[in-house]
Amino acid sequence: MDALPKSRTQSGRREQTKLQNRETILAAARQVFAEMGFAAATVRDIIRATPLASGTFYNYFKSKEEVYQALRDDVALAIRPRLREARLAAASREELLSGGFRTFFAFVAEQRGAPSAVPETSRFRMDSPEVLAGFAELRADLDTAIAQGLLPPVDAQVLAAALAGVAFELAERVKADGDVEAATGFATALFLGGINALPVRD
Amino acid sequence: MDALPKSRTQSGRREQTKLQNRETILAAARQVFAEMGFAAATVRDIIRATPLASGTFYNYFKSKEEVYQALRDDVALAIRPRLREARLAAASREELLSGGFRTFFAFVAEQRGAPSAVPETSRFRMDSPEVLAGFAELRADLDTAIAQGLLPPVDAQVLAAALAGVAFELAERVKADGDVEAATGFATALFLGGINALPVRD
Amino acid sequence: MDALPKSRTQSGRREQTKLQNRETILAAARQVFAEMGFAAATVRDIIRATPLASGTFYNYFKSKEEVYQALRDDVALAIRPRLREARLAAASREELLSGGFRTFFAFVAEQRGAPSAVPETSRFRMDSPEVLAGFAELRADLDTAIAQGLLPPVDAQVLAAALAGVAFELAERVKADGDVEAATGFATALFLGGINALPVRD
Amino acid sequence: MDALPKSRTQSGRREQTKLQNRETILAAARQVFAEMGFAAATVRDIIRATPLASGTFYNYFKSKEEVYQALRDDVALAIRPRLREARLAAASREELLSGGFRTFFAFVAEQRGAPSAVPETSRFRMDSPEVLAGFAELRADLDTAIAQGLLPPVDAQVLAAALAGVAFELAERVKADGDVEAATGFATALFLGGINALPVRD
DNA sequence: TATGAATGAGGCTTCATTCAT
DNA sequence: AATGAATGAAGCCTCATTCAT
Numbered sequence: 001m002d003a004l005p006k007s008r009t010q011s012g013r014r015e016q017t018k019l020q021n022r023e024t025i026l027a028a029a030r031q032v033f034a035e036m037g038f039a040a041a042t043v044r045d046i047i048r049a050t051p052l053a054s055g056t057f058y059n060y061f062k063s064k065e066e067v068y069q070a071l072r073d074d075v076a077l078a079i080r081p082r083l084r085e086a087r088l089a090a091a092s093r094e095e096l097l098s099g100g101f102r103t104f105f106a107f108v109a110e111q112r113g114a115p116s117a118v119p120e121t122s123r124f125r126m127d128s129p130e131v132l133a134g135f136a137e138l139r140a141d142l143d144t145a146i147a148q149g150l151l152p153p154v155d156a157q158v159l160a161a162a163l164a165g166v167a168f169e170l171a172e173r174v175k176a177d178g179d180v181e182a183a184t185g186f187a188t189a190l191f192l193g194g195i196n197a198l199p200v201r202d
Numbered sequence: 203m204d205a206l207p208k209s210r211t212q213s214g215r216r217e218q219t220k221l222q223n224r225e226t227i228l229a230a231a232r233q234v235f236a237e238m239g240f241a242a243a244t245v246r247d248i249i250r251a252t253p254l255a256s257g258t259f260y261n262y263f264k265s266k267e268e269v270y271q272a273l274r275d276d277v278a279l280a281i282r283p284r285l286r287e288a289r290l291a292a293a294s295r296e297e298l299l300s301g302g303f304r305t306f307f308a309f310v311a312e313q314r315g316a317p318s319a320v321p322e323t324s325r326f327r328m329d330s331p332e333v334l335a336g337f338a339e340l341r342a343d344l345d346t347a348i349a350q351g352l353l354p355p356v357d358a359q360v361l362a363a364a365l366a367g368v369a370f371e372l373a374e375r376v377k378a379d380g381d382v383e384a385a386t387g388f389a390t391a392l393f394l395g396g397i398n399a400l401p402v403r404d
Numbered sequence: 405m406d407a408l409p410k411s412r413t414q415s416g417r418r419e420q421t422k423l424q425n426r427e428t429i430l431a432a433a434r435q436v437f438a439e440m441g442f443a444a445a446t447v448r449d450i451i452r453a454t455p456l457a458s459g460t461f462y463n464y465f466k467s468k469e470e471v472y473q474a475l476r477d478d479v480a481l482a483i484r485p486r487l488r489e490a491r492l493a494a495a496s497r498e499e500l501l502s503g504g505f506r507t508f509f510a511f512v513a514e515q516r517g518a519p520s521a522v523p524e525t526s527r528f529r530m531d532s533p534e535v536l537a538g539f540a541e542l543r544a545d546l547d548t549a550i551a552q553g554l555l556p557p558v559d560a561q562v563l564a565a566a567l568a569g570v571a572f573e574l575a576e577r578v579k580a581d582g583d584v585e586a587a588t589g590f591a592t593a594l595f596l597g598g599i600n601a602l603p604v605r606d
Numbered sequence: 607m608d609a610l611p612k613s614r615t616q617s618g619r620r621e622q623t624k625l626q627n628r629e630t631i632l633a634a635a636r637q638v639f640a641e642m643g644f645a646a647a648t649v650r651d652i653i654r655a656t657p658l659a660s661g662t663f664y665n666y667f668k669s670k671e672e673v674y675q676a677l678r679d680d681v682a683l684a685i686r687p688r689l690r691e692a693r694l695a696a697a698s699r700e701e702l703l704s705g706g707f708r709t710f711f712a713f714v715a716e717q718r719g720a721p722s723a724v725p726e727t728s729r730f731r732m733d734s735p736e737v738l739a740g741f742a743e744l745r746a747d748l749d750t751a752i753a754q755g756l757l758p759p760v761d762a763q764v765l766a767a768a769l770a771g772v773a774f775e776l777a778e779r780v781k782a783d784g785d786v787e788a789a790t791g792f793a794t795a796l797f798l799g800g801i802n803a804l805p806v807r808d
Numbered sequence: 809t810a811t812g813a814a815t816g817a818g819g820c821t822t823c824a825t826t827c828a829t
Numbered sequence: 830a831a832t833g834a835a836t837g838a839a840g841c842c843t844c845a846t847t848c849a850t
Contacts, residue, residue, distance in 0.1 A: 018834075039241040044819060053836045058821070158388050161371045169367030173360065186360050190396035197395025199387060220809080245845065255811040260846070422830080443645040447824065457832040462825070562792050565775040573771030577764065589805060590764050597803025598796035624813075650840060659815045664842065815847080826836080 022060050024050055026074070029067045038068060069130075076130035079107050080137060087141045093150050093195070098188040101167065105180040108171045112178065135160060154198045166190065224262050226252055228276070231269045240270060271332075278332035281309050282339060289343045295352050295397070300390040303369065307382040310373045314380065337362060356400045368392065426464050428454055430478070433471045442472060473534075480534035483511050484541060491545045497554050497599070502592040505571065509584040512575045516582065539564060558602045570594065628666050630656055632680065635673045644674060675736075682736035685713050686743060693747045699756050699801070704794040707773065711786040714777045718784065741766060760804045772796065 028049035032041045043064050047054050061067045086103040090096035142156040151159075170183045230251035234243045245266050249256050263269045288305040292298035344358040353361075372385045432453035436445045447468050451458050465471045490507040494500035546560040555563075574587040634655035638647045649670050653660050667673045692709040696702035748762040757765075776789045 021834090042819060043821090054820090055822075055837065056835055059834065063820090155388070158372065158375065158385075161375060162368045162389070162392060165367035165369070165371030166364045167367070168371075169363045170360070173363060183360075185401060186357070187364070189399045189401060190364060191392070192396070193399025194392035194394070194396030197391045199391060223810090244843080246843075256845085257812065257847080258810055261809070265845085425831095446822080448822075458824085459826080459833065460831055463830065467824085559792070562776070562779065562789075565779060566772045566793070566796060569771035569773070569775030570768045571771070573767045573774075574764070577767060587764075590761070591768070593803045593805060594768060594800035595796070596800070598798070598800030601795045601799025603791060603795060627814090648840060649842090660841090661816065661843075662814055665813065669841095811848105811850080813847105813849095815845100817844090817846105819843080820841080822840080823838090824836100825838105826834105827832105828834095829832080 021052060021056060024052065025057060025060055025067065026071060029064070030071055033068065033071070038064070073130035075111075076134050079104070080130075080134050082107065083134070084137060084141070087145075090145075090150065093145075094188065094192060096145055096150055097191050098184055100163075101187045102180065102184040104167050105171065105174045105183045108174045109178050109180050112175055135164065138163070151195065152198070153201045154195065155201055159195075159198070163191065223254060223258065226254065227259060227262055227269065228273060231266070232273055235270070235273075240266075275332035277313075278336050281306070282332075282336050284309065285336070286339065286343070289347075292347075292352065295347075296390065296394060298347055298352055299393050300386055302365075303389045304382065304386040306369050307373065307376045307385045310376045311380050311382050314377055337366065340365070353397065354400070355403045356397065357403055361397075361400070365393065425456060425460065428456065429461060429464055429471065430475060433468070434475055437472070437475070442468075477534035479515075480538050483508070484534075484538050486511065487538070488541060488545070491549075494549075494554065497549075498592065498596060500549055500554055501595050502588055504567075505591045506584065506588040508571050509575065509578045509587045512578045513582050513584050516579055539568065542567065555599065556602070557605045558599065559605055563599075563602070567595065627658060627662060630658065631663060631666055631673065632677060635670070636677055639674065639677070644670070679736035681717075682740045685710070686736075686740050688713065689740070690743060690747070693751070696751075696756065699751075700794065700798060702751055702756055703797050704790055706769070707793045708786065708790040710773050711777065711780045711789045714780045715784050715786050718781055741770065744769065757801065758804070759807050760801065761807055765801075765804070769797065 025046065029041075029046045032045045032049050036045065041064060043057060044054070046064065046067065047057050050057075061070070082103050083100060086099035087096060090099050139156050139160045142151065142160055145151045146153050146156065166187050170187055174180060174183050227248065231243075231248045234247045234251050238247065243266060245259060246256070248266065248269065249259050252259075263272065284305050285302060288301035289298060292301050341358050341362045344353060344362055347353045348355050348358065368389050372389055376382060376385050429450065433445075433450045436449045436453050440449065445468060447461060448458070450468065450471065451461050454461075465474070486507050487504060490503035491500060494503050543560050543564045546555060546564055549555045550557050550560060570591050574591055578584060578587050631652065635647075635652045638651045638655050642651065647670060649663060650660070652670065652673065653663050656663075667676070688709050689706060692705035693702060696705050745762050745766045748757065748766055751757045752759050752762065772793050776793055780786060780789050
């Protein structure tokens with residue numbers, strides 16, 4: 001957290017600061033969660049990574065869980081429209097798959113921030129409303145693609161889970177090596193080849 | 203002051219008790235983590251779910267993280283030999299894939315315990331040594347399969363990640379619906395069809 | 405920059421508002437003290453029961469204690485003149501006693517407000533200046549009555565304490581059952597009979 | 607609170623200390639409540655008046671309210687048997703009244719501890735089970751006395767309230783001047799004279 | 809080894825109060 | 830005056846851990 005000087009004399013800062021404090025807290029929380037993991041992090045840790053007073057935290061969030069969800073939602077909110085767009089623009093099965101994967105992995109590569117101090121031995125996923133909405137959206141788009149004939153009539157729910165599983169797992173590699181195209185190529189080829197072999201719905 | 207053992211069974215009892223205490227703590231921890239999630243659980247919560255005294259906990263574990271890893275390792279230790287066996291017994295690519303997935307999903311279905319009190323909106327994965335060893339083992343087995351000609355010469359590391367991603371994600375569905383065969387069929391078909399399409403190593 | 409009053413009514417409105425805010429706070433405090441007890445109540449609770457901002461509270465009161473005293477004083481201020489009048493109008497010892505008790509119990513019955521949310525197992529008495537003045541007034545009136553021959557020359561201070569003790573304790577019953585006349589009859593008879601037996605001052 | 611040295615070397619002290627800590631806390635609480643009043647006192651204040659660690663408080667009590675009730679109960683537990691005995695030993699109405707008042711006022715005089723630092727402007731009464739039991743006992747004894755003919759058939763409940771009111775109010779004077787006999791004489795005479803004049807039950 | 813009371817650090821949260829607007 | 834976000838002291842309480850028994 002860069003020191004935002006807290007001196008009272010910079011009164012002009014206050015009016016900006018108002019709801020920008022929220023951003024300050026979110027940034028600090030992102031940092032703290034990355035450094036020590038969500039489970040170990042405390043509200044105090046977040047506050048300490050901030051020039052703000054402890055009480056101020058509670059003007060914005062009720063708990064670290066609420067901050068976490070806000071972060072998640074920010075991410076989901078940022079990535080969802082991009083994914084949507086990529087999928088809707090697809091004119092072929094290959095474009096649907098490669099477009100989705102490439103968009104996702106590119107986003108992951110972008111987010112590669114300060115590498116964790118702790119080698120980060122735990123991963124965590126909180127299915128906030130926004131994240132769940134992202135899943136639902138994926139599934140809906142798959143259904144649309146099936147209707148359009150871009151995909152065979154497979155179980156969209158399960159296919160969505162498989163896509164997400166591969167995406168999240170390969171994302172770990174992208175975080176490490178930043179190679180978006182390799183991951184995209186692999187995942188696209190896998191599903192391009194595999195989808196035809198899937199059992200179709202009755 | 204050597205022990206004149208009060209009775210032979212007593213010393214036997216003591217050893218048993220020692221092992222039992224460890225199991226008691228692990229069982230309580232499994233329960234507690236399921237009920238309130240890992241992040242919220244405390245050592246005290248685990249002790250309270252036990253007839254033991256607080257100090258006793260520290261004769262067996264140093265922290266809840268250590269308990270968590272022990273649980274993880276127990277799971278990994280239980281599943282790894284089964285997976286190994288399934289993979290080594292495979293005489294065809296189809297057997298390799300379906301055997302591995304079926305073994306994994308069957309294990310997950312077995313473990314489906316009392317559903318969490320908290321709707322459990324977060325999922326954790328702690329890459330303890332045992333879990334990482336499981337990954338390494340998978341990768342080694344893939345390499346062996348490639349050498350045997352059961353698989354084409356793809357990047358085993360990435361394929362392992364994709365297999366794990368699909369396995370873990372579909373595991374959530376198996377936890378929910380218990381349908382091992384459906385998940386096995388889907389995953390096997392996907393990879394059976396997809397593997398041929400994958401880029402091969404140079 | 406003298407005020408060109410935007411309208412005459414506005415300045416009138418402002419003064420009214422000022423008084424109204426004080427009343428608003430007192431009313432909220434009465435409510436809050438009744439609902440959660442004095443000890444548990446906080447300034448914030450009082451503010452929250454108000455449409456006003458937190459800072460505004462401090463334009464009127466310094467603390468919850470000050471609010472409490474103001475409430476007390478309001479009560480004492482309301483009851484004292486009535487008690488005074490009742491006692492001064494008394495032409496006989498019976499009238500002196502019954503008039504005083506009846507006035508007091510009638511006031512208590514009037515105040516019986518919404519019953520406390522908390523079963524209220526604690527009772528407070530804060531001897532604010534106004535309350536102490538009420539005591540002094542009672543004592544002075546007793547001295548006057550002694551001088552007038554309405555009462556024998558007993559220790560007015562102690563008699564005042566005994567009267568107050570019975571009055572406050574029976575008040576609890578009146579709060580519960582609202583039976584002003586029963587309490588008045590009992591207390592009057594007790595003192596009417598007892599006063600003659602009291603030791604007289606030397 | 608006298609400093610009980612907290613050094614670890616005095617290991618012999620520990621076993622005594624075990625449940626004697628409870629007494630330490632109660633003594634500190636008595637002191638603190640007397641000095642700053644119940645409403646203003648905090649758990650921390652009580653702990654600070656103790657050589658104990660903060661966590662230890664919670665091994666014995668859950669809140670200051672619980673401490674207060676324990677104190678109240680101690681008092682009620684100490685005074686009730688004495689009052690009971692005094693009343694049961696009474697062979698005449700005069701003995702019944704004077705015995706009860708004298709016992710109560712003597713107890714109050716005994717308890718006169720360190721005078722409050724703050725002039726103590728608030729009084730507080732928490733009707734814990736023990737206190738309520740004391741009231742019930744008084745009432746039962748009055749009924750017994752009525753049955754024995756020591757008292758006329760008045761409303762025992764209301765008479766009990768009147769007796770308590772006078773007793774508690776005169777107790778304030780006894781706390782101040784310590785004159786047990788004066789208070790006893792006054793109260794006894796008042797009720798001795800007044801009881802005959804009370805309305806009798808139908 | 810097991811016990812469980814004691815410890816005190818430290819997390820969580822609210823509070824009274826200030827002060828720039 | 831009124832507002833209400835910010836402050837940070839401080840209360841509440843639990844926690845992990847120790848250690849005498």
